[in-house]
Amino acid sequence: MCEDDHGIGRRALFVTSAAAALTLGTVSFSHGPAAEAADNQETRTVRGTLPAGSPDFVYLPVDVPRGVREIKVAYTYDKPSVPAGTQGNALDIGLFDERGTGLGGKGFRGWSGGARSEFFVRADDATPGYLPGPLRPGTWHIALGPYTVAPQGLTYEITVTLTYGEQGVTPAPVYPPSRAKGRGRAWYRGDCHMHSWYSDGRRTPAEIAALARAAGLDFINSSEHNTHSSHAHWADQAGDDLLILLGEEVTTRNGHVLALGTDPGTFIDWRYRARDNRWARFAGEIHRAGGLVVPAHPHATCVGCGWKFGFAQADAVEVWNGPFTPDDEATLAEWDNTLVASVREGHGRWLPAIGNSDAHRDPDAIGSPQTVVLADDLTRGAIQEGIRAGRAYVAESRNVSLAFAAAGGRGGHAGIGERLRVDRDTPVTVRLDVQGAPRCTVRFVTDQGVLFTSDxxxxxxxxxxxxHTTPAYAAYVRAELRHEAAAGPVPGAMAAFTNPIFLGGA
Incomplete structure (x- = not known):
């Protein structure tokens, strides 16, 4: 074993092409089988300290010689006590191969964030979160992400072990089909945000699929943090009764976004902030890969979770994330403001809402909440089109079902996400049929606020x-289903809500 110190102040440190990244000095190994250790392995350990205010990413180059069959990395870091209200240490980790660390490049080989203290990569296998594939000689990079750094700094130790020998065969990926049996044009229930053990979840794909079926879901979307490594591990869980879409939760330091239903094997980079002016490029990559751009939990209070990139490229927004909490209430209010703005500006474009569980482990409930989408069939394209068009409502569970419509004029009728085209003074009847919501209260919300509350x-x-209303009185109407409030005028927790029906514009 060989040891070295890699402090951030050493002379070997230099700035990479990305303003928020730094690169340390290279870790070198022997060059050839003659230098191999008796046990066919070589190990290097490096130590260093990152000060408070460190860059977002620090890269540790590793010189990988020929003949390597496995790379294993283990790391630890200190977690000193800090005053209340002060961030402690949290250090993420990942790996890039000899193709480099370029933003959006092909060198990505995996990311586990802070979920694992060690990982390995071989041609035939890899730790969940990482990609199996050839181990070619050249300079690889261990990527460190100092998520938060305590005032005392963050002291780390990284141990790299290379095992020599013949490489295995990389398995050909098999992906789930892009369609399930379906029921033709119907309402389909889905959960588009969840995590397995391929990022920081604790459930296997098989466990998630079983829970999705038990929750009455017709479709789910894979959404691991900053890795697409799970894509090739869902095929066995799909079936006529469950459509499995593939995606990623792109987890930046300025908010998270779902790449929903991208092409199999698509990787979307996350190493940028809003001020870097790079988001439009990667939103475009999601779209070019056939996916939807859906900002996730925009008002979540965790470090780096608040969405700061704006909604210009978004196809929908995750308004309800997991158990309904005050940050969901804030997102709901902000989303409603975007509906008002779309009416005021008159351009016709508006931002649909969805809801997802963001389930990681027990007791997180898959399918709570779930998005119920009117789609032409149970296919990737049809589900995405239903979400993009706003033909959807969000419910806390399979027990809640809604039918929401507006009628007026000479037989005019519109459902969720549609427009009832009648004159501004035409009487309109709005109707909501509810099942599975005992003692809940219905609220009809318009561009003028809450205009009706039921018993x-x-x-x-x-x-x-x-x-009963008119387009002159309400430019749109959406429905909320609320549980009983504990006390006072504050509305109760959400049981379900719909996307709007727009009124007028005859």
């Missing part, structure tokens, strides 16, 4: 609520 539904959970 609580019966204990049976079923009921019909109607309201």
């Amino acid at each position: 609580p539904l019966p204990v049976s959970g079923s009921g019909t609520v109607e309201w």
Whole structure:
């Protein structure tokens, strides 16, 4: 074993092409089988300290010689006590191969964030979160992401072990099909945000698929943090009854975004901030890969979770994430403001809403909440089109079902995400049919705010609520289903909400 110190102040440090990244001095190994250790392995250990205010990414180059069959990396770092309200140490880790660390390049070989203390990569296998494939000679890079650094600094130790020998055969990836059996044009239930053990979740794909079926879901979307390594591990879980879309949760330091339903094997880079002016490029990559751009939990309070890139490239927004909390309430209000703006500006473009579980481990419930989409069939394209068009509502579980429509004029009718084209003074009847929501209250929300609140539904959970308006009074109307409030004027927790129906524009 050989040891070295790699502090951030050493002379070998230099700035890479990305302003928020730094590269340390190279870790060298022997060059050829003659220098191999008796156990066919070589190990190097490096130590260093990152000060508070470190760059977003620090790269440790590793000179990989010929004849290597496995790279294994283990790391530790200190976690000193810090005053209340001060961030402690958290250090993420990943790997790039000899093709380099260029933004959006082909060198990406995996990312585990802070979920694992060690990982390996071989041609025939890899730790979840990492990609198996050939181990070619050249300069590889261990990527360190100092997520937060304590005032005392972050002291780390990294151990790299190379095992020599003949490489195995890289398995050909098999991906789930892009369609399931379906029921033709129908309402399909899905959860587009969840995590398996291929990032920081604790469930296998098989466990997630079983829970999705138990939750009454028709489709799910793979959304691991900053890696597409799970894509080739879902095929066995798909079936006529469950469509599995492939994607990624692109986890930047200025917010998270779902790449929803991208082409199999698509990797979207995350190493930039809003001020870097690179987001439009990667949103375009998501679209070119056939995916939807969906900012996730825009008002979440975790470090780096608040969405700061704007919504110009978004196809939808995740308004409800996991158990309904005050940050979901804030996102709901901001989303409603975007609907008002779209009416005021008159361009016709508006931002649909979805909801997902963001489930990681027990007791997180897959499918709570779930997005219910009106789609022409149970296919990747049809589900994406339904979400993009806003033909969707969000429910806390399979138990809640809604039918929401507006009627007026000479037989005019519009459903969720559609427009009822009648004159501004034409009487309009808005109707919501509810099942599975005992003692919940219905609210009809418009561009003028909440204009109607019903009495609580019966204990049976079923009921019909109607309201009469005109396009002059309400440019759009959407429905909320709320649980009983604990006290006072604050609305209760969400049971379900719809995307809007627009009124007028005859």
